[in-house]
Amino acid sequence: MPMEPMVIEVSTCIRTLRLKVKAESYPWLNAAAIQVNQVWNWGNATSAKAARPFAGAAKWLSGFDLDKLSAGAAEYFEYIGSETIQRVNAELATRRRQFKKTQLRWRVSRGAKRSLGWVPFKAAQLKRKGKSLRFTGKAFRVFEQDQLQGTKCKCGCFAQDSVGDWWLCVPVERSFAPCMPKNEEVGLDLGLKDTVATSDGEKLEAGRFYRDIEQKIARAQRRGHKRQAKRLHRTAARRRKDALQKFSTKIVDQYQRIFVGDVSSAKLIKTRMAKSVLDAGWGMLKTQLQYKGQQAGRRVLIVSERYTTRACSSCGSLSGPAGLAMLDVRIWVCSGCGDTHDRDVNAAKNILSAGRCPPSISGNESSPSGAPPSQASSRCEAGTSALAAAA
Numbered sequence: 001m002p003m004e005p006m007v008i009e010v011s012t013c014i015r016t017l018r019l020k021v022k023a024e025s026y027p028w029l030n031a032a033a034i035q036v037n038q039v040w041n042w043g044n045a046t047s048a049k050a051a052r053p054f055a056g057a058a059k060w061l062s063g064f065d066l067d068k069l070s071a072g073a074a075e076y077f078e079y080i081g082s083e084t085i086q087r088v089n090a091e092l093a094t095r096r097r098q099f100k101k102t103q104l105r106w107r108v109s110r111g112a113k114r115s116l117g118w119v120p121f122k123a124a125q126l127k128r129k130g131k132s133l134r135f136t137g138k139a140f141r142v143f144e145q146d147q148l149q150g151t152k153c154k155c156g157c158f159a160q161d162s163v164g165d166w167w168l169c170v171p172v173e174r175s176f177a178p179c180m181p182k183n184e185e186v187g188l189d190l191g192l193k194d195t196v197a198t199s200d201g202e203k204l205e206a207g208r209f210y211r212d213i214e215q216k217i218a219r220a221q222r223r224g225h226k227r228q229a230k231r232l233h234r235t236a237a238r239r240r241k242d243a244l245q246k247f248s249t250k251i252v253d254q255y256q257r258i259f260v261g262d263v264s265s266a267k268l269i270k271t272r273m274a275k276s277v278l279d280a281g282w283g284m285l286k287t288q289l290q291y292k293g294q295q296a297g298r299r300v301l302i303v304s305e306r307y308t309t310r311a312c313s314s315c316g317s318l319s320g321p322a323g324l325a326m327l328d329v330r331i332w333v334c335s336g337c338g339d340t341h342d343r344d345v346n347a348a349k350n351i352l353s354a355g356r357c358p359p360s361i362s363g364n365e366s367s368p369s370g371a372p373p374s375q376a377s378s379r380c381e382a383g384t385s386a387l388a389a390a391a
């Protein structure tokens with residue numbers, strides 16, 4: 001085979017590996033989680049008191065301050081060590097800064113409002129030993145442990161989901177080689193009946209991920225099988241995420257510039273379409289497109305969705321269906337030019353043409369591939385002016 005002169009640049013990205021912990025360790029982890037909660041609540045109370053003292057100057061405690069104050073506390077805890085305490089302190093300090101709150105929510109260990117278990121650790125604490133892992137002297141077994149082979153991590157955590165199962169979560173570095181896309185650009189319409197339609201006529205079906213399980217969930221709840229219902233909810237969420245992951249990967253592989261309609265899901269949740277909107281997982285899909293696009297050096301742009309459903313993508317006249325009452329209209333014929341349109345594909349085409357000619361906000365976007373990945377996701381309000389130009 002002849003040598004390829006092309007240099008393939010290999011980049012790395014951080015992915016979180018989630019491995020299910022075998023059930024034999026659940027009691028131990030549940031006990032450790034209670035102690036983590038105690039550390040969290042202590043840190044929460046201490047830093048709130050320091051921020052609003054009875055007398056003297058207020059002080060905003062950092063994670064490091066909390067470490068100093070909690071030094072030596074580890075000997076009073078049976079399950080967790082000083083490294084875990086430090087990780088809890090650091091997390092608490094980060095969240096307080098992020099939300100700009102002197103006091104955060106308490107972590108609850110028992111009862112109906114129990115917080116989902118969480119036990120953070122530093123990498124040095126987690127040791128691999130044959131077929132099991134060791135964490136503060138306790139042996140753990142996880143499913144698919146071979147996935148950890150050859151990975152390096154700085155920190156991680158054990159986390160519990162709503163079903164009560166525990167997962168080992170570690171961020172790991174993965175390398176990948178970016179490939180050139182086949183096509184230049186695409187518009188995506190995030191709809192209600194179909195999750196997404198592309199301007200090339202492709203569709204990803206929404207709702208399926210949840211709706212076919214819905215009856216099973218209702219049956220389980222009627223019978224009082226709470227755990228089973230939660231398990232089914234988890235299955236539905238996982239299926240939906242999986243379908244969206246596959247779709248976003250495909251789009252990022254195929255297209256250099258990706259225009260996504262800017263739908264305000266907050267507005268639609270108030271209407272009777274709430275369930276479909278939540279189903280569709282738009283936020284999830286947008287996030288996936290943005291980070292995958294950034295890694296692959298694509299441009300992902302959010303385009304205003306105004307009039308994209310009503311306007312005809314061939315002639316630009318506003319002859320399409322409008323308003324909530326017309327949501328059932330899937331296929332329509334333009335009164336201006338006589339073209340037959342699929343509602344969602346037509347909207348995707350409009351989003352594409354709106355994205356192609358953005359107004360003066362950022363007028364220097366002529367080169368399709370010249371943009372650095374750092375600018376890969378930006379925003380433009382293009383709806384009306386592009387349509388006016390098309391008309």
Ligand SMILES: [Zn+2]
Nearest residue numbers: 312315334337
């Ligand atoms: Zn038309």
